[in-house]
Amino acid sequence: MISEIANRIFNQVIADYHKFDDIDYTVKNPYDAETLExxxxxxxxxxxxxxxxxxxxxxxxxxxxxxxSWKRRIDAQNQVRTDMVEFIDGYFLNLYKNIKAMPDAKINTESPAWALDRLSILALKIYHMKEEAERETATPEHREQCLAKLNVLLAQRDDLSQSIDELIADIEAGKKYMKVYKQMKMYNDPSLNPVLYNKS
Structure with a gap:
Protein backbone atom coordinates (compact mmCIF):
# COMPACT_ATOMS: atom_id res chain seq x y z
CA MET A 1 0.00 0.00 0.00
CA ILE A 2 1.27 3.47 -0.94
CA SER A 3 0.21 4.99 2.38
CA GLU A 4 2.09 2.37 4.37
CA ILE A 5 5.28 3.12 2.45
CA ALA A 6 4.74 6.88 2.80
CA ASN A 7 3.99 6.78 6.53
CA ARG A 8 7.02 4.59 7.20
CA ILE A 9 9.37 6.87 5.28
CA PHE A 10 7.89 10.09 6.65
CA ASN A 11 8.45 8.79 10.19
CA GLN A 12 11.99 7.75 9.25
CA VAL A 13 12.78 11.22 7.87
CA ILE A 14 11.46 13.00 10.95
CA ALA A 15 13.53 10.73 13.19
CA ASP A 16 16.59 11.27 10.97
CA TYR A 17 16.13 15.05 11.04
CA HIS A 18 15.88 15.18 14.82
CA LYS A 19 19.19 13.38 15.21
CA PHE A 20 20.76 16.66 14.08
CA ASP A 21 17.90 19.18 14.37
CA ASP A 22 19.60 21.35 11.77
CA ILE A 23 17.63 23.01 8.97
CA ASP A 24 20.78 23.23 6.84
CA TYR A 25 21.95 19.66 7.41
CA THR A 26 22.89 17.93 4.16
CA VAL A 27 20.31 15.26 3.45
CA LYS A 28 21.55 11.69 3.15
CA ASN A 29 18.71 9.97 1.31
CA PRO A 30 19.14 6.20 1.77
CA TYR A 31 16.90 5.23 -1.16
CA ASP A 32 17.75 4.73 -4.82
CA ALA A 33 17.14 7.89 -6.83
CA GLU A 34 14.73 6.19 -9.24
CA THR A 35 12.33 5.00 -6.55
CA LEU A 36 9.16 6.40 -5.07
CA GLU A 37 10.73 5.89 -1.64
CA SER A 69 15.05 36.93 5.96
CA TRP A 70 13.42 33.80 7.38
CA LYS A 71 10.06 34.72 5.82
CA ARG A 72 11.68 34.98 2.41
CA ARG A 73 13.43 31.69 2.97
CA ILE A 74 10.10 30.08 3.93
CA ASP A 75 8.53 31.42 0.72
CA ALA A 76 11.36 29.90 -1.30
CA GLN A 77 11.03 26.61 0.60
CA ASN A 78 7.30 26.57 -0.03
CA GLN A 79 8.00 26.82 -3.75
CA VAL A 80 10.41 23.87 -3.46
CA ARG A 81 7.68 21.96 -1.62
CA THR A 82 5.15 22.70 -4.38
CA ASP A 83 7.61 21.73 -7.10
CA MET A 84 8.28 18.44 -5.32
CA VAL A 85 4.58 17.62 -5.05
CA GLU A 86 4.18 18.26 -8.76
CA PHE A 87 7.22 16.10 -9.50
CA ILE A 88 5.69 13.21 -7.52
CA ASP A 89 2.43 13.66 -9.41
CA GLY A 90 4.50 13.40 -12.59
CA TYR A 91 5.80 10.07 -11.30
CA PHE A 92 2.24 8.82 -10.86
CA LEU A 93 1.11 10.18 -14.22
CA ASN A 94 3.91 8.28 -15.91
CA LEU A 95 3.23 5.14 -13.85
CA TYR A 96 -0.43 5.06 -14.87
CA LYS A 97 -0.15 6.48 -18.39
CA ASN A 98 -1.22 3.22 -20.03
CA ILE A 99 -4.30 2.66 -17.88
CA LYS A 100 -7.48 3.23 -19.82
CA ALA A 101 -10.06 5.13 -17.81
CA MET A 102 -13.61 3.75 -17.82
CA PRO A 103 -16.23 5.84 -19.64
CA ASP A 104 -17.76 6.85 -16.31
CA ALA A 105 -14.41 7.43 -14.57
CA LYS A 106 -14.32 10.44 -12.29
CA ILE A 107 -11.62 12.87 -11.29
CA ASN A 108 -10.65 13.23 -7.64
CA THR A 109 -10.75 16.52 -5.74
CA GLU A 110 -6.97 16.35 -5.33
CA SER A 111 -4.16 14.46 -6.95
CA PRO A 112 -2.32 11.58 -5.23
CA ALA A 113 0.73 13.73 -4.48
CA TRP A 114 -1.28 16.54 -2.88
CA ALA A 115 -3.02 13.97 -0.69
CA LEU A 116 0.42 12.60 0.22
CA ASP A 117 1.53 16.16 0.96
CA ARG A 118 -1.19 16.33 3.62
CA LEU A 119 -0.04 12.96 4.98
CA SER A 120 3.52 14.28 5.21
CA ILE A 121 2.44 17.33 7.21
CA LEU A 122 0.27 15.11 9.37
CA ALA A 123 3.31 13.01 10.25
CA LEU A 124 5.01 16.16 11.52
CA LYS A 125 1.96 17.18 13.55
CA ILE A 126 1.82 13.73 15.14
CA TYR A 127 5.53 13.74 16.02
CA HIS A 128 5.42 17.15 17.66
CA MET A 129 2.07 16.66 19.36
CA LYS A 130 3.41 13.43 20.87
CA GLU A 131 6.41 15.41 22.14
CA GLU A 132 4.04 17.84 23.83
CA ALA A 133 1.88 15.07 25.27
CA GLU A 134 5.00 13.59 26.89
CA ARG A 135 6.82 16.82 27.83
CA GLU A 136 7.76 16.55 31.49
CA THR A 137 8.07 20.31 31.97
CA ALA A 138 4.46 20.86 30.84
CA THR A 139 1.49 20.87 33.19
CA PRO A 140 -0.66 17.72 33.47
CA GLU A 141 -3.51 19.67 31.86
CA HIS A 142 -1.34 20.60 28.88
CA ARG A 143 -0.19 17.00 28.42
CA GLU A 144 -3.76 15.73 28.68
CA GLN A 145 -5.01 18.22 26.09
CA CYS A 146 -2.17 17.33 23.74
CA LEU A 147 -2.83 13.62 24.16
CA ALA A 148 -6.46 14.17 23.14
CA LYS A 149 -5.29 16.12 20.09
CA LEU A 150 -2.76 13.40 19.29
CA ASN A 151 -5.50 10.78 19.24
CA VAL A 152 -7.47 12.88 16.77
CA LEU A 153 -4.39 13.25 14.55
CA LEU A 154 -3.77 9.49 14.63
CA ALA A 155 -7.37 8.83 13.59
CA GLN A 156 -7.00 11.41 10.84
CA ARG A 157 -3.86 9.65 9.60
CA ASP A 158 -5.75 6.34 9.44
CA ASP A 159 -8.60 7.92 7.47
CA LEU A 160 -6.32 9.83 5.10
CA SER A 161 -4.14 6.76 4.53
CA GLN A 162 -7.20 4.72 3.61
CA SER A 163 -8.45 7.44 1.26
CA ILE A 164 -5.08 7.62 -0.51
CA ASP A 165 -4.94 3.85 -0.98
CA GLU A 166 -8.50 3.83 -2.30
CA LEU A 167 -7.67 6.65 -4.73
CA ILE A 168 -4.62 4.78 -6.04
CA ALA A 169 -6.66 1.57 -6.37
CA ASP A 170 -9.38 3.43 -8.29
CA ILE A 171 -6.81 4.97 -10.64
CA GLU A 172 -5.23 1.56 -11.24
CA ALA A 173 -8.69 0.11 -11.97
CA GLY A 174 -9.65 2.95 -14.32
CA LYS A 175 -12.45 4.13 -12.01
CA LYS A 176 -10.75 7.48 -11.52
CA TYR A 177 -8.23 9.36 -13.59
CA MET A 178 -5.52 11.86 -12.81
CA LYS A 179 -5.62 15.43 -13.97
CA VAL A 180 -2.88 17.62 -12.56
CA TYR A 181 -2.86 21.40 -12.52
CA LYS A 182 0.27 23.39 -11.85
CA GLN A 183 -0.20 25.46 -8.71
CA MET A 184 1.00 28.64 -10.43
CA LYS A 185 1.98 30.38 -7.21
CA MET A 186 2.05 34.07 -7.97
CA TYR A 187 3.80 35.67 -5.00
CA ASN A 188 7.27 34.37 -5.95
CA ASP A 189 6.98 35.35 -9.63
CA PRO A 190 8.30 38.87 -10.41
CA SER A 191 6.04 39.02 -13.47
CA LEU A 192 2.85 38.20 -11.51
CA ASN A 193 3.30 39.90 -8.13
CA PRO A 194 2.43 43.63 -8.54
CA VAL A 195 4.64 44.63 -5.62
CA LEU A 196 7.58 43.11 -7.49
CA TYR A 197 6.85 44.18 -11.05
CA ASN A 198 5.92 47.74 -10.05
CA LYS A 199 9.37 48.08 -8.45
CA SER A 200 11.19 47.26 -11.69
Missing part, protein backbone atom coordinates in the same frame (compact mmCIF):
# COMPACT_ATOMS: atom_id res chain seq x y z
CA UNK A 38 13.47 8.34 -2.61
CA UNK A 39 10.87 10.92 -3.59
CA UNK A 40 8.95 10.45 -0.34
CA UNK A 41 12.17 10.92 1.64
CA UNK A 42 12.99 14.18 -0.17
CA UNK A 43 9.39 15.38 0.17
CA UNK A 44 9.21 14.97 3.92
CA UNK A 45 12.69 16.39 4.47
CA UNK A 46 11.54 19.57 2.68
CA UNK A 47 8.45 19.69 4.90
CA UNK A 48 10.40 18.98 8.09
CA UNK A 49 12.92 21.73 7.38
CA UNK A 50 10.09 24.17 6.60
CA UNK A 51 8.26 23.18 9.81
CA UNK A 52 11.30 24.25 11.82
CA UNK A 53 11.76 27.44 9.80
CA UNK A 54 8.18 28.34 10.77
CA UNK A 55 9.11 27.76 14.44
CA UNK A 56 12.14 30.05 14.19
CA UNK A 57 10.30 32.95 12.53
CA UNK A 58 7.62 32.94 15.26
CA UNK A 59 10.09 33.77 18.00
CA UNK A 60 8.66 37.01 19.47
CA UNK A 61 12.18 38.25 20.21
CA UNK A 62 13.45 37.77 16.66
CA UNK A 63 15.14 40.77 15.05
CA UNK A 64 12.92 42.27 12.34
CA UNK A 65 15.55 41.97 9.61
CA UNK A 66 16.27 38.37 10.57
CA UNK A 67 12.54 37.62 10.65
CA UNK A 68 12.11 39.01 7.15
Missing amino acids: HLFYVKNWIDTAQWHMEDVVRNPQIDAAEGL
